[in-house]
Amino acid sequence: MNFKLKIWRQRDRQSRGKLVTYDAPDIPAQASLLEMLDIVNERLVLGGQDPIAFDSDCREGICGTCSLTVNGEAHGPDHPGAACELYMRKFRDGETIVVEPFRVKSFPVIKDLVIDRSALDRIVQAGGFISARAGSAPEANSIPIPKHDVDLSMEAAACIGCGACAAACPNASAMLFTAAKVSHLALLPQGEPERTRRVVSMVRAMDAEGFGNCTNTYECEAVCPAEISASFIAKLNREYSKASLRRSASE
Numbered sequence: 001m002n003f004k005l006k007i008w009r010q011r012d013r014q015s016r017g018k019l020v021t022y023d024a025p026d027i028p029a030q031a032s033l034l035e036m037l038d039i040v041n042e043r044l045v046l047g048g049q050d051p052i053a054f055d056s057d058c059r060e061g062i063c064g065t066c067s068l069t070v071n072g073e074a075h076g077p078d079h080p081g082a083a084c085e086l087y088m089r090k091f092r093d094g095e096t097i098v099v100e101p102f103r104v105k106s107f108p109v110i111k112d113l114v115i116d117r118s119a120l121d122r123i124v125q126a127g128g129f130i131s132a133r134a135g136s137a138p139e140a141n142s143i144p145i146p147k148h149d150v151d152l153s154m155e156a157a158a159c160i161g162c163g164a165c166a167a168a169c170p171n172a173s174a175m176l177f178t179a180a181k182v183s184h185l186a187l188l189p190q191g192e193p194e195r196t197r198r199v200v201s202m203v204r205a206m207d208a209e210g211f212g213n214c215t216n217t218y219e220c221e222a223v224c225p226a227e228i229s230a231s232f233i234a235k236l237n238r239e240y241s242k243a244s245l246r247r248s249a250s251e
Contacts, residue, residue: 001027001093005040007052008100010109017109019098029089033076033099034059034066036088053112059084061225064162068113069100074164074223082162082225102167106174106210117163119209120174124161124181126205127198132190149187156184158226165220171212176220178206179236180228186239196243203240 003024010017041051057063061082068083070076076086107115159180166174182199185191221230
C-alpha cells in the first residue's frame with residue numbers, strides 16, 4: 001500500500017512546528033500505524049534525515065503512551081483502540097494521512113509527536129495513598145463487596161491514562177480520566193478512609209493543570225480505548241459535591 005503522510009515536526013517546546021509531507025510507499029497492509037512510522041524512520045535515517053520522534057511502549061493498547069491524533073481523531077478512526085492498534089488496512093491505498101500530537105494545552109509538545117502528559121500523573125499523585133494495610137494478599141472473600149460495585153470499579157480501573165479524552169474534548173477536559181481514577185477507589189471499602197480528601201485534591205489538581213470543564217459532548221467516551229463510560233463523570237460530580245459539603249460542615 002502507498003500513502004502520503006503529513007507529519008507534525010517540531011524540534012522542541014520552544015520551536016514552531018509544522019506539517020511535513022512524506023511519501024510512504026510499499027507499506028504492508030498488516031502493519032500498524034506505529035510500524036508504518038518505523039518503516040518511514042528507517043528510510044529517513046538511511047537518507048541522512050532526522051527520524052520522526054513518537055512515543056510507544058507496549059504496542060498492545062495497554063500503556064497509553066502512543067497518544068496520536070490521526071486524521072483529526074484521537075487514536076485514529078478505528079475505535080475503540082489505541083493508535084498502536086490502528087492498522088494500515090483501515091486506510092485506502094493512496095490516502096493522505098495526517099498524524100499530529102494530541103492538541104491539549106496541558107500536554108506540551110516535547111518533540112514532533114511526543115507530548116508531556118505528566119499533568120495526568122500529578123492529578124493521580126494529588127489523590128495520595130490509601131491507608132488500607134498492604135502486605136500478603138487477603139483471602140478474596142474476606143471483604144464482601146457487591147458484584148455491581150466490583151464490576152464498576154474494575155471498569156473505571158481500566159483507564160490507561162492516555163489522555164485521549166482530553167484531546168477529543170472541545171474543552172480539553174480531563175474529567176473522564178479524573179472520574180475513572182476517583183471512582184475505582186470510591187466504589188471499594190479500601191478507598192473509603194480517604195474518600196473525601198481524595199476527590200477534592202484530585203479535582204483541584206485537575207483545575208490547576210489547566211484542563212477545561214465537561215459540557216457533555218461525549219467525545220471522551222467515543223475515543224476512549226478502554227471504553228470507559230461518561231457516566232463516571234456524573235459520579236465524580238456527586239462525589240465532589242458530597243465531599244465539599246462534608247468539608248464545609250466540619251469547618
